[in-house]
Amino acid sequence: MKVAIQGIKGSYHHQVATVLFKNPELIECSTFDQLTTAVSNNSAGTGIMAIGNSIAGSILPNYGLLNKNRLHIVGEYYLNIEHQLMALKGQTIEDIIEVHSHPMALLQCQTFFRKYPKIKLVETDDTAAAASRIAANKKKGIAAIGSSTAASLYGLQVLSKNIQETKNNATRFVVVSKTNKKINQPNKATINFTASHEPGSLAKILTKLGELHINVSKIQSVPIIEKPFLFSFVADLEFENLQQFKEAQLEIGILVESMKILGVYKSHTL
Numbered sequence: 001m002k003v004a005i006q007g008i009k010g011s012y013h014h015q016v017a018t019v020l021f022k023n024p025e026l027i028e029c030s031t032f033d034q035l036t037t038a039v040s041n042n043s044a045g046t047g048i049m050a051i052g053n054s055i056a057g058s059i060l061p062n063y064g065l066l067n068k069n070r071l072h073i074v075g076e077y078y079l080n081i082e083h084q085l086m087a088l089k090g091q092t093i094e095d096i097i098e099v100h101s102h103p104m105a106l107l108q109c110q111t112f113f114r115k116y117p118k119i120k121l122v123e124t125d126d127t128a129a130a131a132s133r134i135a136a137n138k139k140k141g142i143a144a145i146g147s148s149t150a151a152s153l154y155g156l157q158v159l160s161k162n163i164q165e166t167k168n169n170a171t172r173f174v175v176v177s178k179t180n181k182k183i184n185q186p187n188k189a190t191i192n193f194t195a196s197h198e199p200g201s202l203a204k205i206l207t208k209l210g211e212l213h214i215n216v217s218k219i220q221s222v223p224i225i226e227k228p229f230l231f232s233f234v235a236d237l238e239f240e241n242l243q244q245f246k247e248a249q250l251e252i253g254i255l256v257e258s259m260k261i262l263g264v265y266k267s268h269t270l
């Protein structure tokens with residue numbers, strides 16, 4: 001199976017790919033845009049894409065990419081993220097003047113770097129690529145933030161362990177596909193809807209979901225690019241069986257202005 005990921009071997013996306021697929025053939029992409037394009041032009045059969053993190057929040061542009069490329073969510077995975085600060089062997093934290101990593105990883109470690117105001121934080125494509133470049137170019141004075149897998153894969157030394165803000169740091173990844181796969185016994189769906197600009201319109205939709213015993217595990221407003229400062233809502237809904245969701249589709253179908261089902265799939269918990 002060709003699986004598009006953001007990043008290279010040793011990235012967190014790679015970790016998720018190895019958990020979800022047997023011997024995945026990786027299509028390594030340096031941006032989320034490339035990842036979703038690879039799935040939509042069939043260079044990859046499926047893609048794994050981070051959509052949010054428990055410390056740094058939603059990766060908002062990725063909602064837009066799902067929409068633009070008309071991709072379906074066919075699964076999800078929560079990965080516990082522990083960031084290591086790594087550099088060439090023999091280096092100490094006092095030698096480090098720059099730290100390179102993915103912007104989401106940098107956001108998850110801000111408190112740690114307050115102790116080192118002289119260190120410049122530099123955004124790169126992914127955590128593993130940052131580590132691999134330090135190793136390949138034998139770069140002294142530069143460290144990367146990434147997983148312990150990346151440190152051992154690229155032969156770097158860990159200077160400081162678990163530097164993320166809190167121990168319980170997790171990233172949610174969605175599994176995306178060009179075609180809508182039928183999932184056995186799904187219990188979660190992601191919908192994208194717009195509500196009319198009338199007092200209480202969103203409240204009515206949420207109340208109806210509550211009445212149907214559907215749990216809204218997340219609701220995210222997303223900009224409608226063509227209409228400045230107008231928003232749609234992406235909601236993750238949890239239910240017990242598909243029939244319950246189908247009923248909700250009918251009931252809230254008459255309350256929303258427009259609605260698109262982004263995916264119906266099996267939930268994952270840490």
Ligand SMILES: O=C(O)C(=O)C[C@]1(C(=O)O)C=C[C@@H](O)C=C1
Pocket residue numbers: 006007010011012013014050053081102104105125126127128171
């Ligand atoms: O750079 C990586 O290793 C990634 O897989 C990207 C990514 C992200 O997009 O959030 C994945 C998980 C962590 O939250 C940090 C970075």
